[in-house]
Amino acid sequence: MIFVTVGTQLPFDRLIQGMDDWAKANKETEVFAQIAAGTYKPVNMAYEPSLSPDVFRDKCVQADVIVSHAGIGNLLLSLELQKPIVVVPRRFAYKEHRNDHQMATAKWLEDRPGVYIAYEIEKLDEKIVSAREMSVNMDFSLYASPELLDTIKAFIDRS
Numbered sequence: 001m002i003f004v005t006v007g008t009q010l011p012f013d014r015l016i017q018g019m020d021d022w023a024k025a026n027k028e029t030e031v032f033a034q035i036a037a038g039t040y041k042p043v044n045m046a047y048e049p050s051l052s053p054d055v056f057r058d059k060c061v062q063a064d065v066i067v068s069h070a071g072i073g074n075l076l077l078s079l080e081l082q083k084p085i086v087v088v089p090r091r092f093a094y095k096e097h098r099n100d101h102q103m104a105t106a107k108w109l110e111d112r113p114g115v116y117i118a119y120e121i122e123k124l125d126e127k128i129v130s131a132r133e134m135s136v137n138m139d140f141s142l143y144a145s146p147e148l149l150d151t152i153k154a155f156i157d158r159s
Contacts, residue, residue: 086131
C-alpha cells in the first residue's frame with residue numbers, strides 16, 4: 001500500500017491529482033491519501049481529508065512507501081518506521097506555500113538513504129519505483145548522538 005499525505009495545514013492538489021493519476025495507471029497497488037482541505041477529490045484512490053494521529057500512524061505502518069509533502073514530521077516518522085518516503089516539495093511558484101522552504105528541505109534531504117525527491121509530479125512514477133525496490137536499511141536514530149549531548153552539556157556547564 002502507498003500512503004499519501006499532504007499534512008493538515010494546507011491543501012496540495014498538485015500532489016493529490018498526480019497520485020490519483022498514478023493510482024489509475026497502477027490499479028494493482030492500493031493507494032490511500034490524506035488530502036486536507038483540497039479542492040481536487042480523487043477518483044482512483046481512497047482518501048480522507050484528515051486522520052486521527054493513531055490512524056495516521058497505522059497507515060504509515062501499513063504502507064510500503066509513503067508519499068508526502070516536505071514536512072519534517074512525516075520524514076521523521078518514515079525514518080523511525082524504516083519506510084521509504086517520496087518527498088514532493090510544495091512550490092512557491094505554484095502558490096502552494098508562502099515561500100520555498102520545502103524546496104530547501106528537499107535539497108537538504110537529497111542524498112539521505114530511503115528518501116526520494118520528486119521536484120516535479122512527472123517524476124513520481126520513477127521515484128515510487130525506486131522507493132519500492134529499496135531494501136530498507138536506513139541508518140537513522142531519533143535520538144541525539146552522545147557527542148552532541150556532551151557538547152550541549154559542556155556549553156550549558158560553561159554558562
